[in-house]
Amino acid sequence: MEITRYIFAFLIFPGFLFTVIVGLFSTWVDRKVTARVQWRVGPPLMQPLYDFVKLLGKETLIPAGGSRAVFLSAPIVGLVAVILVSTILWLANLWGTAFVGDLIVVVYLLVIPSLAIMIGGLASGNPLATTGASREMKLILAYELPFLICMATVILKSGMSIKLVEIAKTPIIGSISGVLVALIALLCIQAKLGFVPFDVAEAETEIMSGPYIEYSGVPLAVFKLTQATMLFTLPIFLITAFLGGLNFSGWGILWTVLKYLAILVLIVVIKNTNPRVRIDQAVKFFWYYLAPVAAAAFVLAVFGQIYAISWL
Amino acid sequence: MKLPKIRELLEAVKAFTHKPYTSKFPFQPHEPYPSFRGQPEYNVDKCLGCLTCEEICPAEAIAHQDNTNGSAPKRVMIHYTDTCIFCGCCEEACIADHEGIKLSNKWELAFFEREKAFETIEKDLQLCEICGSVIACKDHLKWIAEKVGELSFSSPTLYQFRFKSLGVVDDNIVSAVKDYGRSDRVKILCARCRRETTLTTA
Amino acid sequence: MNLTLKALLKSPWVFHLSTGSCNNCDIEILDCLTPRFDIERFGMRLVGSIRHADVLLVTGSGNRKSMLRVKKIYEEQVPKPCVVVGIGECAMSRGMFIHSYNCPRPLDSDIPVDVYIPGCPPKPEAIIAGVVKLINKIKGIE
Amino acid sequence: MQKSVISIGPYHPLQEEPELFMLTVEGETVVDIEVSIGYNHRGIEKLSERCNFDQSTFVIERICGICSTSHPFAYTRAVEDIIPVEVPERARYIRTIIAEGERIHSHLLWYGLAGHFLGYNTVYMWMWKLREEILDVMEILSGNRNNYAMFKPGGVRRDINSDDIPLALKKIDAIIPTLDRLKKAILDDPVLHARLKGIGILTKEEAVDYCALGPTSRASGVARDVRKDAPYGAYDRVDWDMIVTESCDVWGKAVVRLLEMYESIKIVKTCLQNLPGGEIDLNIKSIPPGEGIGAHEAPRGETFHYVRSDGTNRPARHKVRASTFMNLPTLKATVPGSSISDATIILAAIDPCYCCTERMAVRSREGKKLYGGQELIRLSQEKTKKIKREMGIK
Numbered sequence A: 001m002e003i004t005r006y007i008f009a010f011l012i013f014p015g016f017l018f019t020v021i022v023g024l025f026s027t028w029v030d031r032k033v034t035a036r037v038q039w040r041v042g043p044p045l046m047q048p049l050y051d052f053v054k055l056l057g058k059e060t061l062i063p064a065g066g067s068r069a070v071f072l073s074a075p076i077v078g079l080v081a082v083i084l085v086s087t088i089l090w091l092a093n094l095w096g097t098a099f100v101g102d103l104i105v106v107v108y109l110l111v112i113p114s115l116a117i118m119i120g121g122l123a124s125g126n127p128l129a130t131t132g133a134s135r136e137m138k139l140i141l142a143y144e145l146p147f148l149i150c151m152a153t154v155i156l157k158s159g160m161s162i163k164l165v166e167i168a169k170t171p172i173i174g175s176i177s178g179v180l181v182a183l184i185a186l187l188c189i190q191a192k193l194g195f196v197p198f199d200v201a202e203a204e205t206e207i208m209s210g211p212y213i214e215y216s217g218v219p220l221a222v223f224k225l226t227q228a229t230m231l232f233t234l235p236i237f238l239i240t241a242f243l244g245g246l247n248f249s250g251w252g253i254l255w256t257v258l259k260y261l262a263i264l265v266l267i268v269v270i271k272n273t274n275p276r277v278r279i280d281q282a283v284k285f286f287w288y289y290l291a292p293v294a295a296a297a298f299v300l301a302v303f304g305q306i307y308a309i310s311w312l
Numbered sequence B: 001m002k003l004p005k006i007r008e009l010l011e012a013v014k015a016f017t018h019k020p021y022t023s024k025f026p027f028q029p030h031e032p033y034p035s036f037r038g039q040p041e042y043n044v045d046k047c048l049g050c051l052t053c054e055e056i057c058p059a060e061a062i063a064h065q066d067n068t069n070g071s072a073p074k075r076v077m078i079h080y081t082d083t084c085i086f087c088g089c090c091e092e093a094c095i096a097d098h099e100g101i102k103l104s105n106k107w108e109l110a111f112f113e114r115e116k117a118f119e120t121i122e123k124d125l126q127l128c129e130i131c132g133s134v135i136a137c138k139d140h141l142k143w144i145a146e147k148v149g150e151l152s153f154s155s156p157t158l159y160q161f162r163f164k165s166l167g168v169v170d171d172n173i174v175s176a177v178k179d180y181g182r183s184d185r186v187k188i189l190c191a192r193c194r195r196e197t198t199l200t201t202a
Numbered sequence C: 001m002n003l004t005l006k007a008l009l010k011s012p013w014v015f016h017l018s019t020g021s022c023n024n025c026d027i028e029i030l031d032c033l034t035p036r037f038d039i040e041r042f043g044m045r046l047v048g049s050i051r052h053a054d055v056l057l058v059t060g061s062g063n064r065k066s067m068l069r070v071k072k073i074y075e076e077q078v079p080k081p082c083v084v085v086g087i088g089e090c091a092m093s094r095g096m097f098i099h100s101y102n103c104p105r106p107l108d109s110d111i112p113v114d115v116y117i118p119g120c121p122p123k124p125e126a127i128i129a130g131v132v133k134l135i136n137k138i139k140g141i142e
Numbered sequence D: 001m002q003k004s005v006i007s008i009g010p011y012h013p014l015q016e017e018p019e020l021f022m023l024t025v026e027g028e029t030v031v032d033i034e035v036s037i038g039y040n041h042r043g044i045e046k047l048s049e050r051c052n053f054d055q056s057t058f059v060i061e062r063i064c065g066i067c068s069t070s071h072p073f074a075y076t077r078a079v080e081d082i083i084p085v086e087v088p089e090r091a092r093y094i095r096t097i098i099a100e101g102e103r104i105h106s107h108l109l110w111y112g113l114a115g116h117f118l119g120y121n122t123v124y125m126w127m128w129k130l131r132e133e134i135l136d137v138m139e140i141l142s143g144n145r146n147n148y149a150m151f152k153p154g155g156v157r158r159d160i161n162s163d164d165i166p167l168a169l170k171k172i173d174a175i176i177p178t179l180d181r182l183k184k185a186i187l188d189d190p191v192l193h194a195r196l197k198g199i200g201i202l203t204k205e206e207a208v209d210y211c212a213l214g215p216t217s218r219a220s221g222v223a224r225d226v227r228k229d230a231p232y233g234a235y236d237r238v239d240w241d242m243i244v245t246e247s248c249d250v251w252g253k254a255v256v257r258l259l260e261m262y263e264s265i266k267i268v269k270t271c272l273q274n275l276p277g278g279e280i281d282l283n284i285k286s287i288p289p290g291e292g293i294g295a296h297e298a299p300r301g302e303t304f305h306y307v308r309s310d311g312t313n314r315p316a317r318h319k320v321r322a323s324t325f326m327n328l329p330t331l332k333a334t335v336p337g338s339s340i341s342d343a344t345i346i347l348a349a350i351d352p353c354y355c356c357t358e359r360m361a362v363r364s365r366e367g368k369k370l371y372g373g374q375e376l377i378r379l380s381q382e383k384t385k386k387i388k389r390e391m392g393i394k
């Protein structure tokens, strides 16, 4: 019975189906907010779905020079990873189902979509895609460092727990170091999502969508879906790790939805009020500015923990 | 004062809270400014068929076709929608007080078949009463006759035509026969036949 | 109408090809994206890679050098189904450049064009109206 | 490090027009750039020679949509230079209004596109929103958003209706507050500073050596502007300043364009308010044999036309030298050494457009360059020698 429950959890709720639907809705929020910030009307609610269905119906062209199997499987690997993350996060938040170290697993799984993009790009054999892939790699190296320090701080602040259930119970945002790491993690997530100012890897006007350049039809649809689900999953992760998790009792539902939308809108507004940075600037930004700040926050948190000062 | 990023954010918030700038088109019709240069259109009543517009058109978007077979010879003025650049030269040059062809306000012109991308009007043609070649459109001759007033009596083509249009002379003289007599001189003639009759009849 | 086609009409991603134009039509296409016209309202997006395109917006008078590319793009690189929209007088009869030695043939003698939008340049409204007209036509036939 | 070639174009989201940049890169660094154009060549000069003087303005207008006033302006000045005549005062003002309106919309367009290249689509949208208002003004005044069809040798084709002027002025005034906000926002944006400052340096000496024009040269401290140096139109009748910066980088070019918009707004407003009465056209009947030159400061720099008349109603020779033709080679100085990301914005910074710049290089089918300009000149000289030899001419 247990196994069917997990299969259900993975495929329907809160896994694949749920994540995809809310993910597509999130892309709509993204596009709508973008449009409104730019004085436009923006797409209708069902637009992401139309886009997805349309891509499914299109011809899939496979580049001649590339490796077929890798090229086609890369998007699926990425998608599965995100769905797994989403399932774990929701199970932890909803039913308290968790295993020790699920935080670590989630952090690892979150790297996989980026790797998938990279591998897919490399497999297509297009020079622009290769450039995009190499940028993606540099970007991963750049943002993972501060991101991991943030996670360490989170673990520290929630009493050395690496279980999401327990982390979700402590709203880490309620202290100086908490605010700092939350902001840093937000920027890291901006980079993970491949949003401006950190969209160097797919920079449309520089390298024509980079790794995606050769993708069309179904695999492209899967990539788009991956991005959509990321857009849903990463804010949820942020909420779980920093903002006291999801709560579904009474007014908690409203509060949860508000938290989610606020983070989403924040991400979108950052995306729309900044130009793209150069890859070297991005690396510098994450390593020379964010990483030290994150480390400082960590140190603060350590002090806070030792001297039991909760606001540090 | 330096306010990095603040102004962008304010503008973003402003845009977000205000109504979008987007026009209602296509749900509401779009009306361009009155001066807008849209599709040129012939006015079949005003146009004289003089071909000035064809001559002047920089894109060669205007052409004509003379159908002289049949009882009512016609000149078809053709305006090619797929070539016109909406410059307005034709209207500017039109001898009929700029009213024979006029730029309208129409801008919604999309079509599917390029073979049909033209508009036509038909004008009655006057043929030479001897050789049957094209002289000009009837309206054009009438216009010239009116312009030059009594001076048109110096040209049989003009006064004959004037008489006919006034109904003084029967309109249906068909005499495509050369009699080399003086009567040839009082016919509506093309330049070539006019010269010939003038030179050969005493 | 089948689902794919329906979705296609709801989300036409456009790719813009210029074959030797004066630039104006191209700019008016870009204008369609901007706040006043916002074709994203209809699910249209301008995409960067030919592989992602459903609609080719072609402008320009069919310059010898670029037509080679355009033909190749249309025949080999665009995933089908794909419609072609000819924008501006140049893309129909070649407009002002009809006598140019470097624009030997009109666009539609090389690739099939589904709808023509006249104008020099056409107003962005005209471009939108033309695409809407095409969508209606496809809907009507299916 | 291994070198590879990245081609930007011929169809690339960076450009509205097809052209091919071949960037030779080592990793992310561009070491060489080669420009291949010809995707846009329409043989305008030859087309112009088969039109009459009046019709030529329409071909010339369609050299390019953004300079759709600059080219006719320079051309009509060249034709008037043959006769020679001075156009009526009112026509001078109308010409100036249209030309400056074009500059405003062209610079706004550049801003939008530059933002787009930087992934800053919001700027693109905001700027083009303002541009719409200017295009409305142009539609009110000339009857079309672009390709205004206003110029003709000897004056202007259409008058500006005095009833339209208040509306036009109102629309122009309405964009100023927003433009102010955006100006300050752009000037303060730290990320833009990080992206644009210190890249694509074109020193003053290089600007002079490459004969850079317009904002490209004025951003390198070369104070040159046809409108000031040899005033025409109504440019000596209104008060305005030439914008020059010394920073030599992409940022400088952006600032020049930003401030120039204000000057243009000033010129348009003054001209609209002080529009003199009188004739708008000289009704030139014939053009005597002779040759003439005309120049106009287009949004991208000086546009230059040469027209020779043989006394017929057509130009016997018409030569166009547009601004981008001079600005394009500066990329040789500015691009190598930068990263791919910078290269795109440096390319964009000269506001390139190739409609008017179509010249020749010979490539094989595989894209290998066979002959460049130098070789072609050499071949041409050899052929001339050969012909001379055959004809027995020393």
Ligand code: SF4
Pocket (backbone or CB within 6 Å): none
């Ligand atoms: S004489 Fe006749 S052909 Fe010559 S300009 Fe006058 S109307 Fe035209």
Ligand code: SF4
Pocket (backbone or CB within 6 Å): B040, B056, B057, B058, B059, B060, B061, B062, B079, B083, B084, B085, B086, B087, B088, B089, B090, B091
């Ligand atoms: S508007 Fe211009 S292009 Fe069109 S028919 Fe008239 S003269 Fe010809």
Ligand code: SF4
Pocket (backbone or CB within 6 Å): B046, B047, B048, B049, B050, B051, B052, B053, B054, B077, B093, B094, B095, B096, B099, B100, B101
């Ligand atoms: S009357 Fe006007 S519209 Fe008619 S043919 Fe002559 S110029 Fe053209």
Ligand code: SF4
Pocket (backbone or CB within 6 Å): B191
């Ligand atoms: S000489 Fe005779 S044929 Fe020639 S233009 Fe004059 S009237 Fe006509």
Ligand code: SF4
Pocket (backbone or CB within 6 Å): C021, C022, C023, C024, C025, C026, C059, C060, C087, C088, C089, C090, C091, C095, C096, C119, C120, C121, C122, D062, D065, D147
């Ligand atoms: S149709 Fe007109 S505006 Fe469009 S590209 Fe051709 S010449 Fe330019």
Ligand code: SF4
Pocket (backbone or CB within 6 Å): C023, D063, D064, D065, D066, D067, D071, D298, D300, D322, D323, D324, D352, D353, D354, D355, D356, D357
């Ligand atoms: S410089 Fe650019 S905008 Fe000006 S005419 Fe040339 S191509 Fe057009």
Ligand code: SF4
Pocket (backbone or CB within 6 Å): D043, D044, D045, D358, D359, D360
């Ligand atoms: S140089 Fe270019 S524009 Fe000039 S004639 Fe030769 S091909 Fe034509």
Ligand code: SF4
Pocket (backbone or CB within 6 Å): none
């Ligand atoms: S050789 Fe060069 S400079 Fe001399 S006329 Fe020819 S193109 Fe001009």
